[in-house]
Amino acid sequence: MTLKALMLGCAAAAMATVAFADEDAVLSIEGETMVTQAAAPAHMENVDTVYSGWTFRTPETQALQLDDFDNPAFVFVDQALELYETADGTAGKSCMDCHANVADFAGLKTSLPRVEDGELVTMTNLVNECRTERMGAEPWKYSGGQMSAMTALLAHQSRGMPMNVSIDGDAAPFWEKGKELYYTRVGQLDMSCSNCHEDNYGVMIRADHLSQGQINGFPTYRLKNAKINTTHGRFKGCMKNIRATPFKEGSPEFKALELYVASRSTGLSVESPSVRN
Ligand code: HEC
Ligand code: HEC
Secondary structure, eight states, rough: HHHHHHHHHHHHHHSSSSSSOTTTOOEEEEEEOOOEEEETTTSSSOSEEEEOGGSOOOOOHTTTOOTTTTTTTOOOOOOOHHHHHHHHHHBBOOOHHSSGGGGGGTTTGGGGGEEETEEEHHHHHHHHHHIIIIIIOOOOOTTTTHHHHHHHHHHTTTSSSSSOOOOOOGGGHHHHHHHHHHHBTTTTBBBHHHHHHHHSSTTTEEEOOOOOOTTTTTTTEEEEEEEEOHHHHHHHHHHTTOOOOOOOOOOHHHHHHHHHHHHTTTTTBBBOEEEOO
16 A cells, blocks of 8 residues: 555544644643644644644653653764864864854744845854855765754754744745745655645554644654754655655755745744654
């Protein structure tokens, strides 16, 4: 049976109610309560409430995010902190030489991607800009280990703050493009992001509980591959699952899609680094 047939079968059975492990479960990390459900932003026509992916995980997976000592992502966050303090490149500088306090990056994740000089930029782009333009260092691979860890460290500074990307003005054309990609059917299974994450969230797909595909928890640690996973890495995996040729990580298509999906996460707390299966 194809994934799509399986999906449709499940969908028919479960469409009426959205099933959560426990809809009222509260995500409180180190004494701070996260917003895991919020009224959908006005631009989302087909959904009333947005839910963090955490809501859909099993109690065992959920528990790993409640305490930073249990959260396996923090091994990588600690590694990033070391990178942050280490000089690299011809200028002989570390991140810390110019950004003395990593906590100053609080808020950044909530507003990315954003437009600068007519270009859509992600956190990864900003980090690599510092590496190449200001440190005289090689750029890190888009979803490589160092970059994933560094963006997890920087995004973590915004934990608990609501996602709030800007989608109008200069950002509007990028957002429109991302929206179009989100609703376009692709691949051998001829499915769009919306077919799963908008039409069928709450449904079980094989052993996996479909979420709304939000990105407030990214970068995220996945139990499946025991490492930090980036937004574009996840988009790529979802495209492969529907037998589509994925766009490249860091491509204009994935950046536009990231902006659009980030706008669907509006109001949800940044959970980075989250834990998913
Ligand atoms: C030689 C100084 C210098 C070094 C070294 C440096 N940066 Fe920067 N960085 C800047 C300047 C200047 C800006 C632009 C102004 C600003 O936002 O602070 C910037 C901007 C940024 C931004 C965007 C911040 C925002 O709010 O828009 C990020 C993210 C960033 N740097 C991360 C890093 C990381 C991670 C490293 C180490 C890999 C690093 N930087 C190394 C000087 C530096
Ligand atoms: C065939 C169904 C299907 C399609 C189509 C699909 N996904 Fe997914 N996606 C999944 C499943 C299953 C998961 C893992 C469980 C979950 O979090 O929903 C997932 C997870 C995700 C996550 C991680 C959510 C979190 O909280 O960690 C994101 C983000 C995501 N998808 C985005 C997308 C985007 C963008 C597209 C379109 C390019 C897409 N997906 C297409 C099935 C799909």
